[in-house]
Structures are given as structure tokens and as C-alpha cells.
Amino acid sequence: MGGQPAEKSMNFKGSSQRLLRELRPERGIVALVLFLATGSVALSVLGPKILGHATDLIFAGVIGRMLPSGTTLAEAVAGMRAHGQGKLADMLASMHGVIPGKGIDFHAVGVVLLWVLLIYVGAAAFGFVQARIATRIVQRAVFRLRKQVEEKLAKLPLSYFDRQPRGEVLSRATNDIDNIAQTLQQTLSQIVASLLTIVGVLTMMFWISWLLALVALVTVPVSVVVATRVGKRAQPQFVAQWKTTGKLNAHIEEMYTGHSLVKVFGRQRESAAIFREQNQALYEAGFRAQFISGTIQPAMMFIGNLNYVLVAVIGGLRVASGALSIGDVQAFVQYSRQFSQPLTQVASMANLVQSGVASAERVFELLDAAEQEPDPAPEEAPRPEVVRGQVEFKGVSFRYEEDKPLIEDLSLAVKPGQTVAIVGPTGAGKTTLVNLLMRFYEVTGGRITLDGVEIAGMSREELRSNIGMVLQDTWLFGGTIADNIAYGVEGATRERLVEAAKATHVDRFVRTLPDGYDTVIDEEGSNVSAGERQLITIARAFLAEPAILVLDEATSSVDTRTEVLIQHAMNQLRAGRTSFVIAHRLSTIRDADVILVMESGQIVEQGTHEDLLESGGAYAKLYAAQFAEPVAEAG
Template sequence: MKGLRPSDKPMQFSRSLKRFLSSMRPERTLIGLLLVCGVCAVAMTVVGPRILAWATDTVFEGAMGRQLARDLPEGLSAEAAAEALRSAGEHSQADMVAAMPGLLVGQGVDHQKLAGILLAAAAVYLVAFLLGVIQGRLMAVVVQRSMRRLRSSVEEKLHRTPLSHLDQQSRGDILSRVTNDIDNIAQTTNQTFTQIITAALTVVGVLAMMVSMSWSLALVVLATVPLSVVVAVFIAKKAQPHFVYQWRTTGELNGQVEEVLTGHAVVTAYGRQKAEAERFALKNAEVRTATATSQFISATMHPSLSFLSNLTFVLVAVFGALHVIAGGLSIGGVQAFLQYSRQFSQPLAQISSMMNLLQSGVASVERVYELLDGPEEEPDQPSRPELVPAGLKGRVSFEDVEFDYDPEQPLIRDLSLVAEPGQTVAIVGPSGAGKTTLVNLLMRFYEVTGGRITVDGIDIRHLTREQLRSRMGMVLQDTCLFTGTIEENIRYGHPEAPEEEFLQAAGAAYVDHFVRSLPEGYGTLIDDDASALSAGEKQLLTIARAFLSGPEILILDEATSSVDTRTELLIQRAMATLRRDRTAFVIAHRLSTIRDADLIVVMDAGRVVEQGSHRELLERGGAYARLYASQDSVNTDQSEPS
């Protein structure tokens, strides 16, 4: 898959973010509660500085009242004291005193009033804390429920994605989208969603409080906002393509690691460890560079906005002092205003510090939605049970079938072939002749581009994929086992099979003897690699699985290609039993394994060039005879002593 470079254009940030937020709509009730908690918590936080301003004014009024008692009679109110000071020519001090309505000459600090104010402040901040805890809990529930739905959507999408599309993708990159990217989305949402909401509400609440206290000082604070927005938008646009590139390269790196781990034996056998390590180092360096670049660009936002915040703080301190001298604001009011200036700029700084997370999360959102928006299998036609008899006879007909992976390079043209019920049809030919493609068309892993395939006269496109595939069994060249017990692997196609049928299938596939020799028997745990079993034993397990599923049509794709001669004989005996009374398609390179087939079809370049029995084709002296002779010559050469 081609990686997206920083110069390439990523998906639209706002569109992807809006789409993701709309996917959280099922949690709107919890989100509503979360918003209510956020509003209440912000209200408590915004009111806090105003309450503390009252406490500061109470302390300052008490101290000022004590100081004025040296020059003025005790008991004078603030208004009377201000008049007395003006009469004495102390106009600046008089303006300050006039702004202290609670001042009483000679009276010190009212400790009871101060204690009440401080208790009120503590209560306000405690309530804000509790609401924040509740908000965090609600956010965790909302995020995890949303991620569960997203993972389910991706899982369902993968089952609907055509094999032709998956074959063109890196498995590691797909896994990275399903795991790393979704985890990144969850982390980003959990860390940024509530903070952004809280930040926005705080800006509105603080602005309202500042305007109510002094609109002129509020304008000083607002003066730097446009510049902050310009800086934030500029840096965000610069960083976003690099975050997209970061996650693209991470997916490519995961794909490379998966390849090397899967082919570890091959890498070791060919002595390619150093080469693979160098290839990994190059890709790892690419990931490091992409990550460092995106993080650096995004990280410049916080210091930039912090500088503007500090500039605002200085301006508020200077103009606030002038307001106090002019009597337009109390000392406590200036203190509150300084706190509000911080509270106003802090949300902007928080948002800036979260932008790297947010952009990284949206980059992952884009990658996951790119997967979800990928192509899907053509929908099945409406199910028509009347077309499907209780049991298929198994007559399979390819009628003028055409297929190509690439329209510029046709693969199969005008292919016609009939397999009668109960026949074993062997398909042979050189690599690339179209043998496996033929089977993929029969299973509807791919759709024919011309002609049709019928089963008992029914066009397979008139059957649902489930109806078709439930009647078929498949044994592949590459054994596919799943993490679980041996019994669970055999029962994979028919979990509810009675014990008698299970043991009969195990016996018919010649697995019973070697499985019972294992310490845990059928309860032995294996994984997808099943390294404790030989290649032949793993293949016999897949044959037992096919036995138990009881298919009407059987497909064997190079089922004996990776086993020894003795195991091959066991498999051939098992195959003979399994093929009995079933239509079977056998793809084989070793022609010695299909000599007893009812019909041998020779393919070359997507066409059937010969058909007949083993004896008939040898007597004909055509392509099959030449292919058989070449293999017989190779076998003879290998058997001669050196």
C-alpha cells in the first residue's frame, strides 16, 4: 500500500471529526448528563475567584480601617472617610476608600465574615471536584461503548470485504487500523472530549464574569484572542498531514514485522536476519521522523499561546492597578481579574496542548473510516429457499466462464466444465494456469465476469453465499488452525456434532491415533501456528474438520503437497473415504495423487486444454502426458543413487 507523504492531501479534518462525533449519537443521554455536569462544574469554578475576591476585600478593608484610625475618628463609614480624605487633599486615597463599601474606620478584619467566605469557597471547589469525577466516569462509559460499536463495525466490515480487495492490502496495516488506530481514537477521545467542552464553557463563563466586573479590562483580555486563534489554526494545519503520515508509516511497519515473524523460519534459513533488520531500521527511522515532526510542530502551539497568555496577564496587572487608583475596582476585584485572565487563557493553552492528541486521533479516525468505506461484496440476491433442495446432488457446471483480476490481463476465457454428482474431478496444470481461481469462483470468493456456474442447474449467484458455502467443504494447501483445543478445531465447521460422528470423522481422517498419544488428547491446546504438530498432522486435522462438516461438494487444494510419503498415503485413503458419494474437486501438482480421479482437467493460461481419465490422457499423448512424463522423470532422477 502506498504510504501518504506529508505533502499529500489528507482527508478533511472537520468532516472526519464531525462524522466520528455523529457516531456517538447513541450515547446522547449520557453525553447530555456529561454536559450538565460540565456546566455546573465550570459555574462553580468561575464563581470561585469572585468569592475569593470578597475574602481579599474583607482582609484589605480591615487593614485599611485600622490604618485610617490613626488620622480619622473611629466609626466612620467608607463614604464619610472618603469625604474626609478629599477635604484633606488625599484624592487618590479617597477614591480607593470609596471603592470599599465594607470599610469601617477603626474596625479590623471581620474574622467571622472571612471564615464564612472561605467556607463558601471551599464548598464551591469541592462541588466542582465531585462534578469533575462524575464527568470523568460518564466520559469513560461513553468512549468505551462507542469504541465497542466501532470495533464491531470494523469486524463486520471485514467479513463483507471481498477477498480481491483484502489480497491487495497489507495484513499488518489492516491489523494496525483495527488495534492501534482504534486504541488511539479511544485514548484521544477520553483525554480531549471533556477537556474541550470544559474549556469552551470556561471561556464563556469567565468572559461573562469579566464583563460584569469591568468591560474595559475585559477588552484588554480579548485583545490577544484573535492573534491566539491565528497562531493555533496555522500550527494545526501544518501538523495535520504529518500525523496522517505518522499513522500510515506505523501501519507499514506493523505489516513488515508481521511478515518477518510469520516467515521467521525462511528468514533464518536464508540468512536474511541482517537484511531484514536493516529494512526494519529504515522503516523504524521513517516512523520516528514522522512522529517527531508531527509532535514538534504541534508542541510549538503551547509555548506560543503561553507567551500570549503572559502578555495578557501583564496588561491586566497594569491596567487593573490604574483602575484601583481611580477607584473603579477594588484590590480583590483586580486579584479576581488576574485569576480570570489566567482562566480565560488557560483553556486556550489546554486546547493547544491537546491539539497533537486531537490531530493524531483524527488521523486514526480517517484511517479507520477509510477501511469502513472500502468496497464490499455484491449483496446476495433475496434468498429463495425453493431453489435449494434438501440435499444437493452435486452436479457442478462451468458454462463459458470468464474472469480477470485486471481487465487489461484476462485470466480465464470461455471455460466450460461439468462435474457429475459423486465424481472426483482433478484439476492440473502449470502454476498460474487458473486452477485455484476456478475454485475461488465456485466458492464465490470472486464473482465471474462472464458466463455462469451452476450447482444442480441453479446459478450460484441465485443462492446466498451462506446457502452455497454451507454445502461445501474445503481443505487448503496452507493449513489453517485456530487457537483452542484439537477437538474445537475439528468441530469448527460443525460444533454441535454428536460424539459418535466426531470420533468417526477423527478415525476416518487418521488423526485419532496420534491425538490420543498426546498427554491431553483431544483437549490439547494449540494455536494458529500449532508448532508442536507436524505439517502432515495439521493437514489431517483439517481433513477431519471437513469430514465432520459433511459437505456435498468437496474442494481439495494441494492437500498433500507438504507431507511425507507415508502421510500422503494416509491422506489419500482419507480422501477416498471423504470423496465417496460426493462431488470433489482436487487441485494437485503431484499427478501421482490423482491417477484414480474420475475426470482429469488440464488447464493452461485460463483454458481447459484437455479432459479425460488418467489412462485416456496418457494414450492421447498431449499436455497431460508431457506433464506426467516430466514429473516421472524428476522422480526417477531423485530416486537414483548419487
């Protein structure tokens, strides 16, 4: 940890290929981008050659004015040879367009420069259109990737989120995808243009002089070796960088969500120390990744300068020998720059590509995570016409880990309309039992039936549409109070909503708010009290009118007076409905039809409140621990 390199480097080749496959739906537009890029590069490559012709015209004019008027070029060359100026004569003989006594033909030079201007304008226009289309391609690909992640999150089982910090998941869905978008945006079109430029420039260089082209190619293997070795050293650092980013985001998300608890228990210093440690780890991993990959560009520039020097020296010698014109050498020098520039660009983009592929692998790990088991085919999932709420556990076994059994051979029969209270010490399996009924987890043995139909043969949507759940930890969504109450019922009328609010005593505090049911609350519900948040979630379940109710310590955040009111409302709601009530406060379950006492995943006692007290078993001890002993001490 601490930003150290990952033990194994990521599958760079496989992940990069998979990332590129995200562009398949845009194949036609990608072809257009390649065509435009080819046109832009072709015009850009053609420019130096034509510009070299303008240099030849200017140089020919300068030399022609220096020669005596009235003579021919052949006579001037012969005169130089006669005076022992053989090399100068060879260079003059290779030049075209030299007219003794005539200066620079500015008209011809102007025509050439106009053509160069048109060519470069055309290249820029092609490049502009290509960049705009490439941007659209990238944004569409990232849009689809975000959609895949969103759909994947909905298919993942609850166990996945139990194992992963929420901040880590959010980091993959936000930071990593943003990094992929930035990488594709900055590299896709540029890499294509750079590779085409390398091919085009290399072609022109061999056309002008194969010898100078071979000289320019001498530095290419060196560039490849440098870029490859530096890239291999940088890649593990990018993996560590984004891994540490996920850990840091997870810590920040936890500390922000629980900032009140952090302050109450005086853990600010410890929290800040953990942040500093992880922030330092991210700094070190990021510094190493960027520094190592950043050395590619200066190394490539150094190699490019060596190439420039070799081309300039050998090109000058070729001009002196008459093998090349000065315009060709000028064009070749420009081509050598154009040749080294895309190599440098490709190498300098290596850090972006490595960082983006590292993020892509993290996103692909999320997309490849094991999904929850698919629902059965419709014909295999018979749906009861009217759900009565008869629930039966038959020899149910469950374990979170293979070698640690939690529930073993548990059997339970609940009649329609019964209220079943589940009590027991922490870790006894109370909430697990309800999670199995909701199919948040799948049983490892036995079966659970609803009205005689095995729930494993029902779709999750069908099963859960008949169950209303109120958790101990309230969760509200950003929006109005009315939106939160109506969350589970699509198209609920305001009249039904208000009736549910009145039944759960939400109406009495909502009407004291300035905007009433249109009061906007955030996800944390910071503008309403904990008890009021709990009441809103209970009203949400009331409005859904489910056949089965699951109440997981639903009144834990409500004051005593409100608890009494809620109990009366629950008695009305539970009429004719099967209810499972998980409770630690035994005063809330005295009227339950059946009380189950669980210990270590087993039902050790069951019966009514009075029967269990009379038996003097585990329930009686729990009851005494909550009420009898404190009362005795108070007396």
C-alpha cells in the same frame, strides 16, 4: 513514503464530524454530561468573585485599623484630600466596609471562605461525576466502532485482503481504534469544560470591568491564528505518522509469521534493514507531528503571560483611580488566568485531536471499503432439497484486472460423484477456478450452476455449507485439537469427531499426546508437525460431510506412507461426492474420473490418466517431467 507528508491532507472537518456522530446513541447521557459540566464550570467561575469579596474584607480591615478611631469614612476621605492625597482619597472612597479604627472582621471572612470551599467542593463533585459518565460514553462509542469494524471485515471480499497487507488491516482494527479511544477519552469532557469555562469566565470579566475584558480579548485573535497555522502544518504529519505505523506493523507481522523462512534463507539483515528504515520513517513522521503540534502550548502560554501583564497593569491603574476595588482586580486576574488556561488546553489538545482524527479516517476508509455483492433475496434463491453435486461452468470468464483476462469462455460439466483433478503450471488458473465455484470471487462473464441452479442466485452461506475445503496452507485456530476438527460442524458429538479422526488417521498420533483430543494448540500449530496439521484440517472436512469436496494440494505436507493412508481415506470419503482436486503431485490423482489440464486460464486437455498419457499431450509432458525422466536418469 518514508514518513513524508501525505500529498493531500485528510478531510479533517468531515472526519471529525463523522467521529462525533458515533456518539449519537448516547445523546441523552451526553446531555447529562453537558449539564454536569455546566454546573461544574458555573461553580468554578463563581469562586473567584466570592473570593475577591474576602480580599475586600481583609483589605478594608487593614485600612480601617490605620484610620483614627471615632471618625467616619467621609471624614477620613476629606482629611486625605485636605493633605493633598487625592488619589488615595478616591481609592478609599470607592471601598466598602471600611470602618475607621476597626480591624479585620474574621467572622465575615470565615463565612465567605466557607462558601468558597463549598462552591469548589461542589464543582469538583460535578466534575468527577461528569468525567466518569464521559468515560462510559467514550468506551461505549469505541465498543460500537470495534463492532462495526469486525462486522465490516466479515463483509469484505477476498480481493480486499489480497490487496492489503494483513498487518495494515490489523493496525487499523487495533492501533487506530485504540488511538481514537485515547483521543476521545482525553479531549471530549475536557474540551466541553474548556469551552464552557471560556464562556463563563468571559461573562464574569465583562461583569466586573468591560474595559479589562476587552484588554483580555486582545490576545484571543493572536491565539487563534497561532493555533490554526500550527495545526495546518501538523495535520499532514499525523496522517504520515499513522500511515507509516500501518506499514511498519505489516512488515513486523510478515517477519514474525515467516520468521523460519527468514532464518533459513539468511534474510535477517535485509529484514532488519527494512525494519530500521520504516522505524526511522515512523520516528521522523512522529517527531515532526509531535514537535510541530507541541509548539502550540508554549506559544499559548507566552500569549497568556502577555495578557496577564496587561490585565495587572491596567487593573492596578483602575484601582488607583477608584474605578475598581482591589478584590475585583484580584478576581479579574484569576479570571484572566482561567480564561487563558482553557485556551491553552484546547490548543494543546490539538495534537491529540489531529492524531485521533487521522486514525479515525483510516478506520472510516476501512468501513467505507466496497463490500462483496449482497446475497439475493430468499425468494430468488431456490434451494435444492438434496444437493447431488452436479456442477457446470458455462462460458465462464474472469479477470482480476480489467485489462488482463485470465479465464475466457471456459465450459465444464461435472457429474455428481465424479472426482475432477485440475493440474497445470503455476498461474494457469487452477485455484481461481475453485475460488469462482466458492464465490470468493464473482465471474465477470458466463455462469456456474449447482444442480442446475445458478450459484449467483444462491446465498453464500447456502452454497458454502455444501462445500468442504482443504487448502495447501493449513490453518488451525487457538484451542484444542477437538475444537479444530469440529470447527465446521456445530454441536458435533465426540463419537462423530473420533470417527472422522480415525478415518483420516489423526487418531493414531492424537492418542500419543498426553491430553489426547484436549491437547491445546496455538494458531501456528507449533506443537504438532506440518503433516499432522494437514491431517487435522482434512479431518475437519471429513466431519462436515459436504456434498462437494475441494482439495487444494491437500497432501503436500504429508509423508509418503501417510499419503497412501490419506488416499485410501479420501477414496471412502469421495464415494457419492463430487470432488475437485488441485494437485501438482500427479501420483495422487491417477484414479480421478476426469483430469483437467489448464494453461493460461483455458482447459487444454481433459480425460482419464491413461487416456491423457496415450495422447502424448500437455499432461504426458507434465507426467514425464515428474516421473519418467527422473526414473530414466536413475536407471
